[in-house]
Amino acid sequence: GNSVTQMEGPVTLSEEAFLTINCTYTATGYPSLFWYVQYPGEGLQLLLKATKADDKGSNKGFEATYRKETTSFHLEKGSVQVSDSAVYFCALYTQGGSEKLVFGKGTKLTVNP
Amino acid sequence: NAGVTQTPKFRILKIGQSMTLQCTQDMNHNYMYWYRQDPGMGLKLIYYSVGAGITDKGEVPNGYNVSRSTTEDFPLRLELAAPSQTSVYFCASSYTSDRGGYTFGSGTRLTVV
Numbered sequence: 756g757n758s759v760t761q762m763e764g765p766v767t768l769s770e771e772a773f774l775t776i777n778c779t780y781t782a783t784g785y786p787s788l789f790w791y792v793q794y795p796g797e798g799l800q801l802l803l804k805a806t807k808a809d810d811k812g813s814n815k816g817f818e819a820t821y822r823k824e825t826t827s828f829h830l831e832k833g834s835v836q837v838s839d840s841a842v843y844f845c846a847l848y849t850q851g852g853s854e855k856l857v858f859g860k861g862t863k864l865t866v867n868p
Numbered sequence: 869n870a871g872v873t874q875t876p877k878f879r880i881l882k883i884g885q886s887m888t889l890q891c892t893q894d895m896n897h898n899y900m901y902w903y904r905q906d907p908g909m910g911l912k913l914i915y916y917s918v919g920a921g922i923t924d925k926g927e928v929p930n931g932y933n934v935s936r937s938t939t940e941d942f943p944l945r946l947e948l949a950a951p952s953q954t955s956v957y958f959c960a961s962s963y964t965s966d967r968g969g970y971t972f973g974s975g976t977r978l979t980v981v
Binding site: 789848856861 | 872901908909910911913916926958960967968969970971972973974975
């Protein structure tokens with residue numbers, strides 16, 4: 756079945772540090788890949804997505820590249836801010852199967868001033 | 869734009885009680901979903917719907933029921949509350965053509981005592 760594995764958290768960084776959150780997946784077919792972000796006390800928000808191999812999704816300074824050869828979709832940001840503190844979820848979606856996103860367990864990021 | 873609206877935001881139930889979690893979206897999305905979020909476990913799909921009158925089970929449907937009489941509304945019913953149903957519940961919706969690009973509500977925090 757389809758699954759997503761994220762790096763274990765929590766992750767604690769200082770402001771302006773470089774961020775990488777690893778995500779790998781297992782899927783049948785050709786999945787679309789997503790990163791969602793959940794700020795404290797809120798629902799999830801779509802951060803970025805990529806729908807085919809070698810696509811790069813980007814938003815708010817975050818980037819992730821769809822790597823089919825390594826089945827990965829790692830999230831990166833060059834300089835994090837305190838306001839980036841949140842839980843980040845990697846997810847995949849495959850058409851033709853059950854109509855749902857499959858989420859990783861989430862990685863909590865805390866950025867200190 | 870209201871997006872996806874969930875009510876109530878918080879609720880405490882006694883074991884054996886029943887309740888309905890409400891979810892309404894004003895974006896004319898065909899697809900709607902109910903997830904539960906448990907600490908460190910990511911999101912698990914309870915039920916989903918691909919259109920009015922059509923519902924299907926997700927990964928963890930036991931103890932829950934849903935209906936979809938209109939495009940806008942997708943209520944989740946708990947018939948006999950159990951402590952294992954203590955969780956945060958999220959409703960989400962998406963366009964047919966944007967699968968995986970979900971809009972989430974802000975959640976309902978349910979405690980069963």
